[in-house]
Amino acid sequence: MATTSAPEAAVGTHDTFPINGTDYIEFFVGNARQSSMFYRAAFGFQLIGYRGPETGVRDRASYLLQQDKIRMVLTSPLGPDGFIAEHVRKHGDGVRDLAFWVDDARDAWTKAVERGATSVQEPQVHTDEHGEVVIAAIATYGDTIHSIVERRNYHGLFLPGFVPVSSQFQSSPIGLKYVDHCVGNVELGRMNEWVSFYERVLGFHNLLTFDDKDISTEYSALMSKVMSNGNGRIKFPINEPASGKKKSQIEEYLDFYGGPGVQHIAVATDDIISTVSALQARGVEFLRTPTTYYLELQDRVGAIDEPLEELERLGILVDRDDEGYLLQIFTRPVQDRPTLFFEIIQRKGAKGFGKGNFKALFESIEREQELRGNL
Ligand code: FE2
Numbered sequence: 001m002a003t004t005s006a007p008e009a010a011v012g013t014h015d016t017f018p019i020n021g022t023d024y025i026e027f028f029v030g031n032a033r034q035s036s037m038f039y040r041a042a043f044g045f046q047l048i049g050y051r052g053p054e055t056g057v058r059d060r061a062s063y064l065l066q067q068d069k070i071r072m073v074l075t076s077p078l079g080p081d082g083f084i085a086e087h088v089r090k091h092g093d094g095v096r097d098l099a100f101w102v103d104d105a106r107d108a109w110t111k112a113v114e115r116g117a118t119s120v121q122e123p124q125v126h127t128d129e130h131g132e133v134v135i136a137a138i139a140t141y142g143d144t145i146h147s148i149v150e151r152r153n154y155h156g157l158f159l160p161g162f163v164p165v166s167s168q169f170q171s172s173p174i175g176l177k178y179v180d181h182c183v184g185n186v187e188l189g190r191m192n193e194w195v196s197f198y199e200r201v202l203g204f205h206n207l208l209t210f211d212d213k214d215i216s217t218e219y220s221a222l223m224s225k226v227m228s229n230g231n232g233r234i235k236f237p238i239n240e241p242a243s244g245k246k247k248s249q250i251e252e253y254l255d256f257y258g259g260p261g262v263q264h265i266a267v268a269t270d271d272i273i274s275t276v277s278a279l280q281a282r283g284v285e286f287l288r289t290p291t292t293y294y295l296e297l298q299d300r301v302g303a304i305d306e307p308l309e310e311l312e313r314l315g316i317l318v319d320r321d322d323e324g325y326l327l328q329i330f331t332r333p334v335q336d337r338p339t340l341f342f343e344i345i346q347r348k349g350a351k352g353f354g355k356g357n358f359k360a361l362f363e364s365i366e367r368e369q370e371l372r373g374n375l
Contacts, residue, residue: 014203015230016115017108022179022234023101023149024071024158025265026062028084029093032076036063038334039072042282043342044174049162053078057161060084064158064165069178070267071158073097087143092337095262097137097145098182100234105150109136112148115201120145130156138201141186141194141238142260174278180266180345181226181235181353185253187260191223191240198227198236207235212242214355222250226353237353239263249365252374256337264330266343272327273306275344276314285332287364289315300356301325305348319356324349330361338372 029035039045049064051057059082062075075096077084087096102108106123113119121137131154137147149159157164186194198204204227212221221242228235241248253263269275280286294312301320306327311318316329327346333339345354354361369375 014205016111016201016203017102017104019229019231019234020101020103021069022182023099023147023151024064024073024097025095025179025182026073026075026097026099026147027093028087028091028096029074029076030088032061032063032074035074035076035093036065039065039074040169040171042279042284043067044171044176044278044282045070045072046170046173047165047167049158050165051159051161051163055161055163062162064162067173067176070176090258091143091261092257092339093335094257094340095144095182095265097147098140098236098262099147099149102148102150103152105134105136105148108148108150109138112138112201116197117201121147123148126160128156128160130154130160133159135159140197141184142257144184144261171282174282175269175271175275176267176344177270178268180268180343180347181237182265183224183237183239183263185239185250185257185260185263187254188241188251190260191225191238194238195225195227198238202229204229204234204236208352210353210355210358214358222248246366246375247369249362249369252369252372253339255374257339262340264341264343266328266345269344269346272316272329272344272346273310273314275346276316276329279331279344280314286315287330287332287361287368289317289329289360289364293317293360317354317357317361319350319352319354321350321352321355323351326350326352326354328354328357332368338369338374 045065045067048066052061060075062073065072109123117138120139123134123136126133133154134150137145139145207226207228210224212223221244222239223242224237224239226237239250241250301318316327318327325348329344331342333341
């Protein structure tokens with residue numbers, strides 16, 4: 001039964017403050033130096049900046065990676081104390097900050113807090129010889145935050161404190177272009193709380209809703225609501241577990257992450273076949289798609305530009321909606337805890353999230369969950 005619903009939303013009229021896009025995603029990890037090597041060698045990011053003891057920051061080391069419009073910061077604590085070390089102890093490697101790029105951080109923070117956001121950082125001005133950046137932050141689910149970054153008076157590399165790095169090792173980019181969406185997992189019964197947080201505090205609207213009839217297998221289920229800002233550059237699906245015969249993949253995440261957090265980051269490419277070929281050649285592991293998936297694919301999605309045998313060889317999934325189709329594939333978790341993973345997505349008109357693939361995808365996730373003894 002089709003239960004997906006797209007509530008009517010006056011797109012762009014409700015934003016509490018305008019968001020230009022994702023400014024950066026910061027990960028707290030156990031060993032940022034080594035993580036940076038993984039994202040460079042395997043995912044084709046360039047190391048372009050660094051902040052740490054050598055640049056006057058005593059408690060942490062941060063590596064700034066970039067590929068096209070995607071900026072990732074990998075940060076490790078340098079000792080056992082403090083909130084970064086605590087975050088890593090509790091959550092393992094994971095996403096700390098989904099940062100918003102705004103034109104006026106003071107105004108954005110003030111409005112968000114007036115509407116009920118919990119402040120993590122009052123607006124602070126950071127300066128160096130390249131100008132000033134204003135950064136504030138608000139809390140979202142779990143220990144995750146949204147920094148609010150104003151950089152209109154800054155002409156430096158990234159943020160004050162970061163110095164440019166030019167490494168002799170440069171892996172070639174693999175066509176990752178921008179962050180398409182970032183998905184959060186929250187506890188059973190709390191999805192609507194966070195949906196209302198994004199509505200009330202940030203003025204986002206509910207783009208799509210998937211209930212447990214859309215997203216269920218024989219064993220487990222989840223529910224999801226996609227929240228979007230007015231210009232559509234920020235899209236946050238929020239998942240909660242739904243009851244099934246066995247443990248939902250969302251519950252497994254919550255157990256191993258130690259609470260709510262970012263489940264996956266979807267990054268867009270214009271050529272998923274070449275991007276995924278490169279990722280696989282460099283050792284990135286993806287969820288396996290059952291070969292039976294491809295037997296029915298042509299009937300389900302109709303004519304597509306890509307050769308089916310290439311898609312099958314790489315395990316790429318396809319889904320079609322009213323406006324076009326999309327191709328997508330999901331990595332296995334990128335750390336030992338079964339928590340964060342990445343999605344590679346190519347949109348050819350479709351604005352959805354691959355609803356037609358949920359069943360095949362979740363059966364694949366459950367095979368892995370079972371191997372871990374967590375189903
Ligand atoms: Fe996704």
